Amino acid sequence: METNYLLPNKFKKLGWVLFGLGLIGGIFIYATIGLTDEFLKVKVLSVYDNQLFGDSSFFKIVENGIFDELVSVFIIVGGFLVGFTKEKIEDEFIYKLRKDSLVWALIVNYSILLVAILFVYDMTFLHILFFNMFTTLVFFVIRFSVLKYKYLSHEE
């Protein structure tokens, strides 16, 4: 099956490592609310900053704990590497499973978000949004892995 958007299989391991580290880091951030903001403080470029009480600014150097940024990058890059690298054998059925998983993830993710929009409010909703940045990708990776395993024959 010819596809033009899949990376070579050798990147898949790296993807799983980044994805795993990212997810663990994400849980750590969530469990230690705010504590991680003090980690890895470095000067970063803020392209646009709109302060709630104060002026907005463009292209300013600010100090920021980049732990959460790293975690986010790890999850997103890792998830993409896992989902969009070639399998050891890449064929039309795997291609179909990948596409089906992607559609499934999109539908499930937005269904959950819809329910959350209607029934969850205030800070709790903000938490949902935080998770929602990554859930489409996470659902996709899980679904794709499950389907690949499910169709693996267990014949003698």
Added chain:
Amino acid sequence: MKNRLKVQRAIHELTQADLAEKIGVTRQSINAIEKGKYVPSTVLALKIAKLFNESVENIFTLEDKD
């Protein structure tokens, strides 16, 4: 669509893994086709038929609901 893939495989004494390797697809594909969960592309159907030295119609046949 019905298929006689499993029968053909038995005749030629091939496991799903053997067949998959011979035509260069995954074991998942062969498994899904046999279970009727996946309709292979024309190219794949032709490759399978060629391997078994049969016509495609002898392996894959239409059902009423198709």
